[in-house]
Amino acid sequence: MSNPVIEAIMTTRAIRRFTAEPVTNEEISTCLAAAQQAPSGGNVQPQQYLVLTDPEAKTAVAHWYARAYDRYERSLPEATEFRDESARASWERTRNASRHLADHLADTPAIVLFLQPIIPWAPADAEGPMDIGRLDASVYPAVQNFCLAARSLGIGTAVTTVIRIYTAEVLAALGVPEGRFEIAALVPMGRPRGSFGVAPRKPSTKVTHFNQWGNRP
C-alpha cells in the first residue's frame, strides 16, 4: 500500500452488487479513455466499446446473460473439499454474488461490452508460420485499465465472459454487424453495495521463479 496506484490495484476486486445510483457519462468517458490508453500489438487498438445505460438495451443483454450464467453454473463442479473454512466461505460468497449479478444485471447502472474484431492473422516467413499471439493480448489490458480507473472513481466493476456463450444473439440485439466481432468481456459498473478490498489470492511468491524454473524467491 506504498502509493495510491498500488493501493488502487490491490483493492480492485470484483463488485457484483450495485446501488441504484447512476454512473455519469463523464465517469464512463474517463474509464473509456483509460481503457483506450492500454498497450496493443503494433498499437492497433483493436477494441470497440458498447456502453449500455438504456433499460431496454440492458434488459436485452441481461436476458442472455442470465441464460449463459445458468448454463455455466450448472457446468461447474460441485466443490466439496476446501483447504479450510475460510476458503469455503470465500467460494460461497463468490457463487452467491455471481448468482446475484446474473439475476440483476438489467438493474446495473451501466454495462460495457468490450468487442474484439475477428481477424485471422498469422504472419509467416520462409521458416514457417509465426505464432505471436492473439488479439486478446491487446484487449484485456484495456479491460483492466477500465476497471482500475473505475475503482479510482469509487465505481465497482467485474470482468465477466460467460456472455460469450450467446455472442451472436447479443450482438444481433445491439445491431453489431454479423461475424465481425467477438465479445472479450462484459463489465457491469456501479457504486458498490459492500466495499472495496483486497480479494483473496495466493501469494505471488508461490508462482514466481528466479532465472530458472523452480528457483524460489
Next chain:
Amino acid sequence: MSNPVIEAIMTTRAIRRFTAEPVTNEEISTCLAAAQQAPSGGNVQPQQYLVLTDPEAKTAVAHWYARAYDRYERSLPEATEFRDESARASWERTRNASRHLADHLADTPAIVLFLQPIIPWAPADAEGPMDIGRLDASVYPAVQNFCLAARSLGIGTAVTTVIRIYTAEVLAALGVPEGRFEIAALVPMGRPRGSFGVAPRKPSTKVTHFNQWGNRP
C-alpha cells in the same frame, strides 16, 4: 489527469530503452504482487512468473528474442502512407525503439516472462459446448497491473509477445517443464531513458457506441 491512478494509467507507455541502474528485488516483488491481484475466471490465478536478472538467463532469452524480432520485423508491411507527418514520425520512433530493444534485451535490468498453462477446457452441457473464453482473459489483466505498478515506482516496461515464436526453445533454456505452458508476454523492465508520457491513441469516442451499434457519444 484527475487523480493519481488515472494519471498513472494515462502515462504508462511502452518503454524500450533503459538505463543500466538495476531494479531491486523489492520493486519486482511489489509489481508481482500487483499482477497477482488481477482478476481471473473462477479466481484460478493461472499464471506463473519467471523473473530474469542473471546475465546468463537474460542472454539466453535475448538470443531467441532477437531471432524472433528479426522474423517479425521482416513480416511487417512497409508502411508507405501516413495520415500526416506526425503519424510517420511516431511509427518510426516505435520501429527504432523496438529494434533497439531487440538488440539490447540482454542488458535490460530485469525481464519477466508471464507463463500461461496450456489447459484444454471447453465446458459443455445438453445444449452443446460453451465458449466462455480462454485463459488470456485471466493473464493479460495481470500483465497490465504489473506495468502500472512499475510505472508508479518510476520503472518502465513494455508488453511484448514476439518471443512466442520460440516458446519451446526459451522454456527449455529456463528449465520449464515441456508442453505445459505458453508465454503470454515478455516484459522488460528498468529505469527509462527518455520519459513517461501519453502514448498516441485514437480517441475512445471514435470506437464507443451507446446502447446500439453506431450511436455515437
